[in-house]
Amino acid sequence: MSDPTQPDDIDHEAAAYDQTLDQTMGVDGKPIDDDEPPTAHAYVDPTIAAEAQIMGLEAEIAELKDKFIRAHAEMDNLRKRTEREKADTSKYAITKFAGDALAVADNLQRALAAFAQAGSEPDAHTKTLIEGIELTESELNKALERNGVRKIDALGATFDPNFHQAVMEEENKDIAAGAVLRVFQEGYQIGDRVLRPSMVVIARGGFKPVKATDPAAAPPAANDDVPPSPGPETNDPAPETDPSV
Numbered sequence: 001m002s003d004p005t006q007p008d009d010i011d012h013e014a015a016a017y018d019q020t021l022d023q024t025m026g027v028d029g030k031p032i033d034d035d036e037p038p039t040a041h042a043y044v045d046p047t048i049a050a051e052a053q054i055m056g057l058e059a060e061i062a063e064l065k066d067k068f069i070r071a072h073a074e075m076d077n078l079r080k081r082t083e084r085e086k087a088d089t090s091k092y093a094i095t096k097f098a099g100d101a102l103a104v105a106d107n108l109q110r111a112l113a114a115f116a117q118a119g120s121e122p123d124a125h126t127k128t129l130i131e132g133i134e135l136t137e138s139e140l141n142k143a144l145e146r147n148g149v150r151k152i153d154a155l156g157a158t159f160d161p162n163f164h165q166a167v168m169e170e171e172n173k174d175i176a177a178g179a180v181l182r183v184f185q186e187g188y189q190i191g192d193r194v195l196r197p198s199m200v201v202i203a204r205g206g207f208k209p210v211k212a213t214d215p216a217a218a219p220p221a222a223n224d225d226v227p228p229s230p231g232p233e234t235n236d237p238a239p240e241t242d243p244s245v
Helices: 006-024 046-092 095-118 124-146
Strands: 149-151 164-171 180-185 188-190 193-196 198-204
Touching (some): 095 193, 124 149, 164 180
8 A cells, every 4th residue: 555645755855856956056057166155147337337438438538638749749849940940041041151251351351451551642543442342342241241141349349259269468458358459350140150250369467347237346547646535434423312212
């Protein structure tokens, strides 16, 4: 005779087997390793993902902006440098020609100096020749000035090695030491550049030159025998003060 409880026992055993199977097998049907805990599916918040994407795009925008600013600065520097080089080329393009033209100006000056040193009164033909040379020299100097070439005013100026070349010194106590006494050869400059320095004779032995920025300084008096003027009395009693003040 069969046991009426047997079907119930079979159902309980099947349920227990299914529970055991669920505990040992993963969701995807693969067995779960006993040494490692079962991993749950990671949940990604859409808001966090969007913020991360926005941060990445902002970083890329900042990098591109930095590259654009650098490229713009380089192009601006290139433009300024090109304009400066173009201006310098236009200003100093005649440097070589001007240097060759100075030789002509020197010869004209030598010719006029030779007539001046002759001493005798020139005749009518010689005067006409001198006037022609003077006119030629004047026109040459005007042409050089129109192209940015001008003389360096050296006579009477304080010696400056940037513009003057001293060929000798001459003792002279009447003027400031280092002042230009004579000019052997005129100097010229083109723009801010010295085409050639002035060859000059400078004074030595005189008083110290006075700086233009120091109005209180002045050269010593020519007559050293004049005694100095007396200063204010220093032995006067101190003025009395009113104690009531």
